[in-house]
Amino acid sequence: MPTAQPRQHIELAIIGGGIAGLWTLRRALLAGYNAVLFEAESLGGVQTLASQGMIHGGLKYALAGLLNPASEAIATMPARWRACLKGTGELNLSGMPIASDRYHLFAESGSLGGLTTFFASRSLRGRIRKLSDQERPASFQGFNGVVYELDDFAIDTEALIARLAHGVEDRLFQLKLDAADVTRTESGFLIQVNGLQLPVDALVNAAGCGTSALAESLAPGFFPMQLRPLHQVMVHTHLPAPLFAHCLTRISRPEPRLTLTTHKASDHDVLYIGGQLATDGVNRSVDEQVTFARRELSDCLPWLNFADARFSTLRIDRAEPKQASGLKPDQAFVAEHQSFVQAWPTKLTLAPDLADRVLALLPPPQGGDVPRLSLPRPSLGRAPWSLQP
Numbered sequence: 001m002p003t004a005q006p007r008q009h010i011e012l013a014i015i016g017g018g019i020a021g022l023w024t025l026r027r028a029l030l031a032g033y034n035a036v037l038f039e040a041e042s043l044g045g046v047q048t049l050a051s052q053g054m055i056h057g058g059l060k061y062a063l064a065g066l067l068n069p070a071s072e073a074i075a076t077m078p079a080r081w082r083a084c085l086k087g088t089g090e091l092n093l094s095g096m097p098i099a100s101d102r103y104h105l106f107a108e109s110g111s112l113g114g115l116t117t118f119f120a121s122r123s124l125r126g127r128i129r130k131l132s133d134q135e136r137p138a139s140f141q142g143f144n145g146v147v148y149e150l151d152d153f154a155i156d157t158e159a160l161i162a163r164l165a166h167g168v169e170d171r172l173f174q175l176k177l178d179a180a181d182v183t184r185t186e187s188g189f190l191i192q193v194n195g196l197q198l199p200v201d202a203l204v205n206a207a208g209c210g211t212s213a214l215a216e217s218l219a220p221g222f223f224p225m226q227l228r229p230l231h232q233v234m235v236h237t238h239l240p241a242p243l244f245a246h247c248l249t250r251i252s253r254p255e256p257r258l259t260l261t262t263h264k265a266s267d268h269d270v271l272y273i274g275g276q277l278a279t280d281g282v283n284r285s286v287d288e289q290v291t292f293a294r295r296e297l298s299d300c301l302p303w304l305n306f307a308d309a310r311f312s313t314l315r316i317d318r319a320e321p322k323q324a325s326g327l328k329p330d331q332a333f334v335a336e337h338q339s340f341v342q343a344w345p346t347k348l349t350l351a352p353d354l355a356d357r358v359l360a361l362l363p364p365p366q367g368g369d370v371p372r373l374s375l376p377r378p379s380l381g382r383a384p385w386s387l388q389p
Protein backbone atom coordinates (compact mmCIF):
# COMPACT_ATOMS: atom_id res chain seq x y z
CA MET A 1 0.00 0.00 0.00
CA PRO A 2 1.67 3.30 -1.03
CA THR A 3 2.28 5.78 1.78
CA ALA A 4 1.23 9.44 1.55
CA GLN A 5 4.19 11.74 1.01
CA PRO A 6 4.59 15.34 2.21
CA ARG A 7 3.46 18.08 -0.17
CA GLN A 8 6.31 19.87 -1.82
CA HIS A 9 6.45 22.71 -4.31
CA ILE A 10 8.13 22.21 -7.66
CA GLU A 11 8.49 24.95 -10.25
CA LEU A 12 9.25 22.71 -13.17
CA ALA A 13 8.61 19.01 -13.81
CA ILE A 14 10.18 17.62 -16.95
CA ILE A 15 8.80 14.41 -18.43
CA GLY A 16 11.37 12.31 -20.30
CA GLY A 17 15.07 11.70 -19.71
CA GLY A 18 16.41 11.85 -23.26
CA ILE A 19 18.65 14.65 -24.49
CA ALA A 20 15.78 17.16 -24.46
CA GLY A 21 14.78 16.52 -20.86
CA LEU A 22 18.27 16.20 -19.42
CA TRP A 23 19.73 19.24 -21.20
CA THR A 24 16.73 21.35 -20.16
CA LEU A 25 16.91 20.09 -16.56
CA ARG A 26 20.55 21.11 -16.24
CA ARG A 27 19.94 24.52 -17.77
CA ALA A 28 16.89 25.05 -15.51
CA LEU A 29 18.85 24.10 -12.36
CA LEU A 30 21.67 26.45 -13.33
CA ALA A 31 19.11 29.20 -13.83
CA GLY A 32 17.83 28.61 -10.27
CA TYR A 33 14.57 26.73 -10.86
CA ASN A 34 13.41 24.03 -8.47
CA ALA A 35 13.12 21.35 -11.14
CA VAL A 36 12.75 17.57 -11.33
CA LEU A 37 12.72 15.05 -14.16
CA PHE A 38 10.57 11.94 -14.47
CA GLU A 39 11.79 9.12 -16.72
CA ALA A 40 9.61 6.10 -17.47
CA GLU A 41 12.39 3.57 -18.11
CA SER A 42 16.07 4.40 -18.43
CA LEU A 43 17.88 7.65 -19.21
CA GLY A 44 18.67 8.27 -22.85
CA GLY A 45 15.47 6.51 -23.58
CA VAL A 46 14.27 5.87 -26.98
CA GLN A 47 15.70 8.10 -29.73
CA THR A 48 18.76 9.65 -28.08
CA LEU A 49 20.76 6.47 -27.55
CA ALA A 50 19.65 5.07 -30.91
CA SER A 51 20.77 8.22 -32.74
CA GLN A 52 23.95 8.55 -34.74
CA GLY A 53 25.26 11.22 -32.39
CA MET A 54 26.16 13.74 -35.06
CA ILE A 55 26.33 17.33 -33.96
CA HIS A 56 25.98 19.05 -37.28
CA GLY A 57 25.59 22.49 -38.73
CA GLY A 58 22.73 21.44 -41.00
CA LEU A 59 24.77 21.24 -44.17
CA LYS A 60 23.25 17.90 -45.05
CA TYR A 61 19.86 19.64 -45.13
CA ALA A 62 21.24 22.20 -47.55
CA LEU A 63 22.07 19.54 -50.13
CA ALA A 64 19.37 20.93 -52.38
CA GLY A 65 22.00 23.60 -53.07
CA LEU A 66 20.24 26.28 -51.03
CA LEU A 67 20.85 27.73 -47.60
CA ASN A 68 17.56 28.58 -45.92
CA PRO A 69 16.84 30.25 -42.55
CA ALA A 70 16.47 26.86 -40.84
CA SER A 71 19.86 25.65 -42.04
CA GLU A 72 21.33 28.99 -40.91
CA ALA A 73 19.80 28.56 -37.41
CA ILE A 74 21.29 25.11 -36.91
CA ALA A 75 24.66 26.29 -38.24
CA THR A 76 25.45 27.92 -34.88
CA MET A 77 24.91 24.69 -32.90
CA PRO A 78 28.27 22.87 -33.35
CA ALA A 79 30.09 25.90 -31.91
CA ARG A 80 27.81 25.91 -28.85
CA TRP A 81 28.44 22.21 -28.28
CA ARG A 82 32.18 22.62 -28.80
CA ALA A 83 32.19 25.38 -26.16
CA CYS A 84 30.49 22.96 -23.73
CA LEU A 85 33.11 20.31 -24.53
CA LYS A 86 35.85 22.84 -23.80
CA GLY A 87 34.23 23.76 -20.49
CA THR A 88 33.42 27.32 -21.58
CA GLY A 89 29.81 26.83 -22.69
CA GLU A 90 26.38 26.84 -21.09
CA LEU A 91 26.95 23.33 -19.66
CA ASN A 92 30.30 21.93 -18.67
CA LEU A 93 31.01 18.78 -20.70
CA SER A 94 34.80 19.09 -20.53
CA GLY A 95 36.62 15.79 -20.52
CA MET A 96 33.65 13.90 -21.96
CA PRO A 97 34.86 11.44 -24.61
CA ILE A 98 33.50 12.08 -28.11
CA ALA A 99 33.23 9.58 -30.93
CA SER A 100 34.83 11.68 -33.68
CA ASP A 101 35.91 15.30 -33.85
CA ARG A 102 35.35 15.52 -37.60
CA TYR A 103 32.75 14.38 -40.07
CA HIS A 104 33.23 13.76 -43.80
CA LEU A 105 31.31 13.78 -47.06
CA PHE A 106 32.43 11.56 -49.89
CA ALA A 107 31.32 10.71 -53.41
CA GLU A 108 32.52 8.84 -56.44
CA SER A 109 34.43 11.19 -58.80
CA GLY A 110 32.18 13.18 -61.09
CA SER A 111 28.94 12.20 -59.30
CA LEU A 112 28.28 15.43 -57.36
CA GLY A 113 27.09 17.60 -60.26
CA GLY A 114 26.21 21.17 -59.18
CA LEU A 115 27.02 20.43 -55.54
CA THR A 116 30.74 20.76 -56.35
CA THR A 117 30.25 24.47 -57.10
CA PHE A 118 27.97 24.91 -54.08
CA PHE A 119 30.49 23.32 -51.71
CA ALA A 120 33.17 25.68 -53.04
CA SER A 121 30.96 28.77 -52.64
CA ARG A 122 31.77 31.66 -50.33
CA SER A 123 28.59 31.13 -48.28
CA LEU A 124 29.95 27.79 -47.05
CA ARG A 125 33.46 28.97 -46.27
CA GLY A 126 34.67 27.51 -42.97
CA ARG A 127 31.97 24.83 -42.94
CA ILE A 128 33.20 22.46 -45.60
CA ARG A 129 36.62 21.85 -47.13
CA LYS A 130 37.77 19.52 -49.89
CA LEU A 131 40.63 17.32 -48.70
CA SER A 132 43.74 16.61 -50.74
CA ASP A 133 44.80 12.98 -51.12
CA GLN A 134 47.42 13.48 -48.39
CA GLU A 135 44.90 14.96 -45.95
CA ARG A 136 42.39 12.10 -46.10
CA PRO A 137 41.83 10.15 -42.92
CA ALA A 138 42.83 6.48 -42.78
CA SER A 139 39.20 5.37 -43.25
CA PHE A 140 39.39 6.51 -46.91
CA GLN A 141 42.62 4.65 -47.73
CA GLY A 142 41.99 3.07 -51.14
CA PHE A 143 39.09 5.35 -52.17
CA ASN A 144 39.51 7.21 -55.48
CA GLY A 145 36.64 9.73 -55.29
CA VAL A 146 36.31 13.11 -53.55
CA VAL A 147 36.34 13.60 -49.77
CA TYR A 148 35.27 16.75 -47.92
CA GLU A 149 35.69 17.58 -44.27
CA LEU A 150 32.77 19.19 -42.42
CA ASP A 151 32.92 21.29 -39.29
CA ASP A 152 30.67 18.69 -37.60
CA PHE A 153 31.49 16.01 -35.04
CA ALA A 154 29.94 12.95 -33.42
CA ILE A 155 29.38 12.44 -29.73
CA ASP A 156 29.34 9.19 -27.80
CA THR A 157 25.68 9.16 -26.80
CA GLU A 158 26.17 6.85 -23.79
CA ALA A 159 28.91 9.14 -22.45
CA LEU A 160 26.71 12.18 -23.04
CA ILE A 161 23.75 10.78 -21.13
CA ALA A 162 25.96 9.68 -18.23
CA ARG A 163 27.56 13.11 -18.10
CA LEU A 164 24.25 14.99 -18.18
CA ALA A 165 22.88 12.84 -15.35
CA HIS A 166 26.03 13.11 -13.22
CA GLY A 167 25.65 15.46 -10.27
CA VAL A 168 21.90 15.94 -10.67
CA GLU A 169 20.89 12.42 -9.64
CA ASP A 170 18.83 13.85 -6.76
CA ARG A 171 16.56 15.50 -9.35
CA LEU A 172 15.94 12.33 -11.38
CA PHE A 173 13.05 9.97 -10.65
CA GLN A 174 11.83 6.85 -12.34
CA LEU A 175 8.15 7.32 -13.04
CA LYS A 176 5.98 6.76 -16.10
CA LEU A 177 3.48 9.58 -16.21
CA ASP A 178 0.19 8.82 -17.87
CA ALA A 179 -2.69 11.12 -18.72
CA ALA A 180 -4.63 10.01 -15.63
CA ASP A 181 -1.76 10.98 -13.29
CA VAL A 182 -1.78 14.73 -13.98
CA THR A 183 -4.61 17.22 -13.49
CA ARG A 184 -4.74 20.96 -13.90
CA THR A 185 -5.10 23.16 -10.81
CA GLU A 186 -5.52 26.94 -10.42
CA SER A 187 -1.79 27.45 -10.09
CA GLY A 188 -0.48 24.76 -12.39
CA PHE A 189 -0.70 20.97 -12.17
CA LEU A 190 -1.07 18.23 -9.61
CA ILE A 191 0.76 14.96 -10.16
CA GLN A 192 -0.98 12.17 -8.25
CA VAL A 193 0.39 8.69 -8.63
CA ASN A 194 1.55 5.88 -6.31
CA GLY A 195 0.74 7.99 -3.23
CA LEU A 196 2.68 10.96 -4.61
CA GLN A 197 0.88 14.32 -4.41
CA LEU A 198 3.09 16.81 -6.15
CA PRO A 199 1.97 20.31 -7.13
CA VAL A 200 4.04 21.74 -9.98
CA ASP A 201 3.90 25.16 -11.63
CA ALA A 202 4.93 24.12 -15.14
CA LEU A 203 5.26 20.85 -17.03
CA VAL A 204 7.72 20.28 -19.86
CA ASN A 205 6.75 17.35 -22.01
CA ALA A 206 10.05 16.06 -23.43
CA ALA A 207 8.96 12.44 -23.70
CA GLY A 208 9.55 12.01 -27.42
CA CYS A 209 6.78 9.76 -28.70
CA GLY A 210 5.81 8.65 -25.20
CA THR A 211 3.12 11.00 -23.95
CA SER A 212 0.77 12.04 -26.71
CA ALA A 213 -2.23 10.99 -24.57
CA LEU A 214 -1.01 13.21 -21.72
CA ALA A 215 -0.45 16.15 -24.11
CA GLU A 216 -3.89 15.59 -25.57
CA SER A 217 -5.56 15.62 -22.15
CA LEU A 218 -3.75 18.77 -20.88
CA ALA A 219 -3.56 20.72 -24.14
CA PRO A 220 -6.17 19.18 -26.42
CA GLY A 221 -5.48 19.71 -30.10
CA PHE A 222 -2.46 21.97 -29.52
CA PHE A 223 0.50 19.70 -30.17
CA PRO A 224 -0.21 17.00 -32.76
CA MET A 225 2.74 14.66 -33.30
CA GLN A 226 4.10 12.82 -36.31
CA LEU A 227 6.32 9.77 -36.27
CA ARG A 228 8.93 9.44 -39.02
CA PRO A 229 9.94 5.78 -39.16
CA LEU A 230 13.49 4.66 -39.96
CA HIS A 231 14.99 1.25 -40.62
CA GLN A 232 18.64 1.62 -39.55
CA VAL A 233 21.29 -0.98 -40.34
CA MET A 234 24.09 -2.20 -38.05
CA VAL A 235 27.10 -3.89 -39.62
CA HIS A 236 29.11 -5.90 -37.09
CA THR A 237 32.64 -6.00 -38.42
CA HIS A 238 36.27 -4.97 -37.89
CA LEU A 239 37.12 -1.72 -39.65
CA PRO A 240 40.67 -0.62 -40.50
CA ALA A 241 39.71 2.84 -39.12
CA PRO A 242 36.48 4.38 -37.78
CA LEU A 243 34.27 5.91 -40.45
CA PHE A 244 32.11 8.98 -39.84
CA ALA A 245 30.78 10.20 -43.18
CA HIS A 246 27.87 10.87 -45.51
CA CYS A 247 27.98 9.12 -48.87
CA LEU A 248 26.68 11.33 -51.70
CA THR A 249 27.62 9.08 -54.62
CA ARG A 250 25.01 9.58 -57.35
CA ILE A 251 22.34 10.98 -54.98
CA SER A 252 19.16 11.95 -56.74
CA ARG A 253 17.51 13.85 -53.88
CA PRO A 254 18.81 16.07 -51.06
CA GLU A 255 19.43 13.35 -48.49
CA PRO A 256 22.71 11.45 -48.07
CA ARG A 257 22.58 8.01 -49.63
CA LEU A 258 24.26 6.56 -46.53
CA THR A 259 25.01 8.26 -43.22
CA LEU A 260 27.75 6.28 -41.49
CA THR A 261 28.96 6.31 -37.90
CA THR A 262 31.22 3.85 -36.09
CA HIS A 263 30.65 2.51 -32.58
CA LYS A 264 32.46 0.06 -30.32
CA ALA A 265 30.68 -3.14 -29.34
CA SER A 266 32.24 -5.62 -26.88
CA ASP A 267 34.83 -7.06 -29.30
CA HIS A 268 34.12 -5.52 -32.68
CA ASP A 269 33.11 -2.36 -34.52
CA VAL A 270 29.55 -1.53 -35.46
CA LEU A 271 29.08 0.53 -38.60
CA TYR A 272 25.70 2.16 -38.06
CA ILE A 273 23.91 3.29 -41.21
CA GLY A 274 21.14 5.83 -41.71
CA GLY A 275 20.36 8.20 -44.58
CA GLN A 276 18.27 7.17 -47.59
CA LEU A 277 18.94 3.53 -46.77
CA ALA A 278 17.05 3.90 -43.47
CA THR A 279 14.32 6.22 -44.78
CA ASP A 280 13.47 4.15 -47.83
CA GLY A 281 14.05 0.91 -45.96
CA VAL A 282 10.93 1.18 -43.79
CA ASN A 283 8.96 -0.81 -46.32
CA ARG A 284 11.61 -3.53 -46.63
CA SER A 285 11.63 -6.64 -44.47
CA VAL A 286 14.76 -7.26 -42.39
CA ASP A 287 16.14 -9.69 -45.01
CA GLU A 288 15.42 -7.28 -47.84
CA GLN A 289 17.02 -4.42 -45.94
CA VAL A 290 20.16 -6.45 -45.23
CA THR A 291 20.46 -7.54 -48.87
CA PHE A 292 19.96 -3.95 -50.00
CA ALA A 293 22.53 -2.67 -47.47
CA ARG A 294 25.14 -5.17 -48.70
CA ARG A 295 24.61 -3.93 -52.27
CA GLU A 296 24.83 -0.29 -51.20
CA LEU A 297 28.06 -0.89 -49.30
CA SER A 298 29.73 -2.63 -52.22
CA ASP A 299 28.65 0.17 -54.56
CA CYS A 300 29.48 3.10 -52.23
CA LEU A 301 32.44 1.77 -50.21
CA PRO A 302 34.18 -0.55 -52.70
CA TRP A 303 37.53 -0.20 -50.89
CA LEU A 304 36.16 -2.02 -47.82
CA ASN A 305 35.22 -5.68 -47.61
CA PHE A 306 32.06 -6.66 -45.72
CA ALA A 307 31.84 -10.26 -46.93
CA ASP A 308 32.33 -11.66 -43.41
CA ALA A 309 30.34 -8.97 -41.60
CA ARG A 310 27.17 -9.74 -39.66
CA PHE A 311 24.19 -7.47 -40.31
CA SER A 312 21.26 -6.52 -38.08
CA THR A 313 18.65 -3.80 -38.32
CA LEU A 314 16.81 -1.45 -35.99
CA ARG A 315 13.38 0.01 -36.58
CA ILE A 316 12.87 3.29 -34.76
CA ASP A 317 10.60 6.32 -35.09
CA ARG A 318 11.60 9.94 -34.90
CA ALA A 319 8.99 11.85 -32.87
CA GLU A 320 8.29 15.32 -34.17
CA PRO A 321 5.60 18.00 -34.40
CA LYS A 322 3.17 17.23 -37.18
CA GLN A 323 4.13 18.89 -40.49
CA ALA A 324 2.09 19.47 -43.59
CA SER A 325 2.43 16.31 -45.71
CA GLY A 326 4.64 14.62 -43.10
CA LEU A 327 7.80 16.51 -44.13
CA LYS A 328 10.87 16.85 -41.87
CA PRO A 329 10.65 19.77 -39.45
CA ASP A 330 13.58 22.18 -39.74
CA GLN A 331 14.04 23.29 -36.16
CA ALA A 332 13.46 22.47 -32.50
CA PHE A 333 9.81 22.72 -31.52
CA VAL A 334 8.89 24.39 -28.23
CA ALA A 335 5.41 25.75 -27.59
CA GLU A 336 3.28 26.38 -24.54
CA HIS A 337 -0.38 26.11 -23.64
CA GLN A 338 -1.19 27.33 -20.10
CA SER A 339 2.10 26.26 -18.51
CA PHE A 340 2.20 22.96 -20.42
CA VAL A 341 5.31 23.13 -22.59
CA GLN A 342 5.71 20.69 -25.46
CA ALA A 343 9.35 20.16 -26.45
CA TRP A 344 10.59 18.13 -29.43
CA PRO A 345 14.23 18.86 -30.30
CA THR A 346 13.83 17.09 -33.68
CA LYS A 347 17.64 16.74 -33.62
CA LEU A 348 20.11 16.01 -30.87
CA THR A 349 22.10 18.94 -32.22
CA LEU A 350 19.31 21.39 -31.35
CA ALA A 351 19.16 20.59 -27.60
CA PRO A 352 20.84 23.91 -26.63
CA ASP A 353 18.33 25.85 -28.75
CA LEU A 354 15.45 23.85 -27.27
CA ALA A 355 16.52 24.64 -23.70
CA ASP A 356 16.83 28.37 -24.53
CA ARG A 357 13.30 28.38 -25.79
CA VAL A 358 11.86 26.45 -22.83
CA LEU A 359 13.51 28.78 -20.32
CA ALA A 360 12.29 31.82 -22.24
CA LEU A 361 8.71 30.69 -21.61
CA LEU A 362 9.05 30.35 -17.82
CA PRO A 363 8.46 33.00 -15.15
CA PRO A 364 11.56 34.01 -13.12
CA PRO A 365 12.85 31.23 -10.81
CA GLN A 366 12.09 31.20 -7.09
CA GLY A 367 14.19 28.15 -6.23
CA GLY A 368 13.49 25.77 -3.38
CA ASP A 369 14.71 22.64 -1.65
CA VAL A 370 15.67 19.44 -3.41
CA PRO A 371 12.43 17.45 -3.40
CA ARG A 372 12.34 14.21 -1.45
CA LEU A 373 10.11 11.81 -3.33
CA SER A 374 9.88 8.12 -2.52
CA LEU A 375 10.57 7.05 -6.07
CA PRO A 376 13.46 5.03 -7.51
CA ARG A 377 16.21 6.64 -9.58
CA PRO A 378 16.28 5.77 -13.29
CA SER A 379 19.30 3.85 -14.56
CA LEU A 380 21.46 4.86 -17.51
CA GLY A 381 20.26 3.36 -20.80
CA ARG A 382 22.48 1.57 -23.33
CA ALA A 383 22.93 2.19 -27.03
CA PRO A 384 21.60 -0.53 -29.38
CA TRP A 385 25.12 -1.68 -30.35
CA SER A 386 26.00 -2.16 -26.67
CA LEU A 387 22.98 -4.37 -26.18
CA GLN A 388 23.68 -6.72 -29.10
CA PRO A 389 26.24 -9.51 -28.83
Ligand SMILES: Cc1cc2nc3c(=O)[nH]c(=O)nc-3n(C[C@H](O)[C@H](O)[C@H](O)COP(=O)(O)OP(=O)(O)OC[C@H]3O[C@@H](n4cnc5c(N)ncnc54)[C@H](O)[C@@H]3O)c2cc1C
Pocket (backbone or CB within 6 Å): 015, 016, 017, 018, 019, 020, 021, 038, 039, 040, 041, 042, 043, 044, 045, 046, 047, 048, 049, 050, 051, 052, 053, 054, 055, 056, 175, 176, 177, 178, 206, 207, 208, 209, 210, 211, 230, 232, 274, 316, 317, 318, 343, 344, 345, 346, 347, 348, 349, 350
Ligand atom coordinates in the same frame (compact mmCIF):
# COMPACT_ATOMS: atom_id res chain seq x y z
C1 LIG B 1 18.06 6.56 -35.85
C2 LIG B 1 18.16 8.01 -35.45
C3 LIG B 1 19.33 8.72 -35.72
C4 LIG B 1 19.44 10.06 -35.34
N1 LIG B 1 20.61 10.70 -35.56
C5 LIG B 1 20.75 11.98 -35.19
C6 LIG B 1 21.99 12.63 -35.34
O1 LIG B 1 22.98 12.04 -35.77
N2 LIG B 1 22.08 13.94 -34.98
C7 LIG B 1 21.01 14.62 -34.48
O2 LIG B 1 21.16 15.80 -34.20
N3 LIG B 1 19.82 14.00 -34.27
C8 LIG B 1 19.67 12.70 -34.60
N4 LIG B 1 18.48 12.06 -34.39
C9 LIG B 1 17.38 12.77 -33.74
C10 LIG B 1 17.59 12.77 -32.23
O3 LIG B 1 18.02 11.51 -31.78
C11 LIG B 1 16.28 13.13 -31.53
O4 LIG B 1 15.76 14.34 -32.04
C12 LIG B 1 16.49 13.30 -30.01
O5 LIG B 1 17.27 12.27 -29.48
C13 LIG B 1 15.14 13.32 -29.33
O6 LIG B 1 15.40 13.42 -27.96
P1 LIG B 1 14.22 13.43 -26.90
O7 LIG B 1 14.85 13.65 -25.57
O8 LIG B 1 13.15 14.37 -27.33
O9 LIG B 1 13.54 11.99 -27.03
P2 LIG B 1 14.00 10.55 -26.52
O10 LIG B 1 15.46 10.35 -26.63
O11 LIG B 1 13.12 9.60 -27.26
O12 LIG B 1 13.66 10.55 -24.99
C14 LIG B 1 12.33 10.55 -24.53
C15 LIG B 1 12.35 9.93 -23.13
O13 LIG B 1 11.04 10.06 -22.57
C16 LIG B 1 10.75 8.88 -21.84
N5 LIG B 1 9.29 8.75 -21.72
C17 LIG B 1 8.41 8.40 -22.70
N6 LIG B 1 7.17 8.36 -22.19
C18 LIG B 1 7.25 8.71 -20.88
C19 LIG B 1 6.29 8.86 -19.85
N7 LIG B 1 5.00 8.61 -20.06
N8 LIG B 1 6.71 9.24 -18.62
C20 LIG B 1 8.04 9.48 -18.39
N9 LIG B 1 8.99 9.35 -19.35
C21 LIG B 1 8.60 8.98 -20.59
C22 LIG B 1 11.37 7.77 -22.70
O14 LIG B 1 11.58 6.59 -21.94
C23 LIG B 1 12.66 8.45 -23.14
O15 LIG B 1 13.73 8.20 -22.25
C24 LIG B 1 18.35 10.71 -34.72
C25 LIG B 1 17.18 10.01 -34.44
C26 LIG B 1 17.09 8.67 -34.79
C27 LIG B 1 15.84 7.91 -34.45
